[in-house]
Amino acid sequence: MANMAEPIEQSESAAEIMDREGSKNFKLFQDSVHGVMRFHPLIVKFIDTKVFQRMRNIKQLSTTYLVFPAAAHNRFEHSLGVCYLAGEVMDELEKNSPNVWKEILPDPKESEAVKLAIQIAGLLHDLGHGPFSHTWEVFVQACGGDWDHEHTSCALIDLMIWKSEDGKEPIQRDDNLTELGWLFKAEFNEVNKYIQFIKDVIIGVTQDKIKEPKRAFLYQVVANKFNDIDVDKYDYFLRDAQHLKMNVSFDYQRLIKLCRISYDDNKMSHIAFRDVEKYSIQGMFRVRADLHIRAYQHRVVKNLEIMLIDALKEADAKYLVRGLRLSQVHENPAIFATLTDSIQELLLYSEEPELESTRELLDRLATRNLYKIVGEWPLKVAQSEEEKLQNRAPKGLNRKILNELEEILEGKYALTQVGVNQGKYFDPLANVKFFPKHERRMMEGNVPQMKMELPFFKVLVFKRGREEDNLEDLKKKAEDFLKTKGILFLNQGQ
16 A cells, blocks of 8 residues: 555546555445445445444344344445445436536536545445444433434544544544545545535435535435435335345335436426336335334334343443443544444443343343333324424424433333334425426425325333332323323323
């Protein structure tokens, strides 16, 4: 490898540098969902880092794997799939909308750079997941924290590109680039500009924050805040369904082939689909609901998740990672990047006396001595006026309310909400843009007769101990508390 302490000639691309140094120009990966995937050498360099390889040891579906043993896939392969699909979508958009593409990205070099950056965003979008994927976010929230994995993904990207001391905020200048950072600079030249672009694509940009309306479609590929249709969902719907042995009722390849770039009346660009694909897209949202009902929110899955979170909470202040509580490790990206699902075994086989309660819970989890479910409380959750105006689906109870309710019930019961909707939007097709076969104009996607009888929410109640239950008294306390939050049980009327 060349000495990366010296700047690389800007005339050489990363591919040319790596090829000159004996690296293969592109690399093929065989995937169970997409078949053969071909990746740019800079993407391969990102893959071949400790930070990225860590995702081989983070289960995609967390405790769902403990109920569905074939669902053993990890964040690693999902991230490769999203990267691949991001490239496929960008290629199809350029092919299907050549004139619009050239109008938006007239410089061929910039066009290729943007396509590569979108792929890198797809590759790194889940980099910031903690152990057990989304369960770690619930754990941090249960400890009173406010954290999401997307922002940690961005912090870990900085860790890959810039030299940093023990996870501290790195100095972002050329003489502080890592080896990977120099290769990134060789490909993109403007490091800060493209790193920020990649971060924005990962986090997702809402319409009101778009600085260049004609480039808005770029933020609809990986994390689509406009209508929730993006390659992240294409991959995890397909991958999860495959490992769960569930049939999928939408053709993602056809959707990709039949998309193009179109402008709305405000000259905001969108990824639009052929009008005949309305039913296919509706099928995609039905797949989402089906996965939640049958797998993600299976009540044994939720029971196991609660027990795992309880075990982590017990260990939070007692098992420090280089001086940080488990619920605070995300504050230092370098330390956070050392955590994987292996934390469960480290705690289970620990010997410290203060971790005895954690070991007991993890032992119960391993031997299937689970909490007893003692109640299911359906909720009446209506759209707020603001949600109606924004076509937003109601969310039900947040973790803060559930934490308060658990305190009222003196910690004897563990509560979790299960709820199913079709995504963030009440009518998922309302924000989708469509186009007729032989016309450039776009059509709105609202199809009222296709709305489903969703969402629904209910609270599952699990008993932590073995004491006798007064379920009527328990339910009355919960009802009285939730009324103060404007939430009623389903049998309570309006």
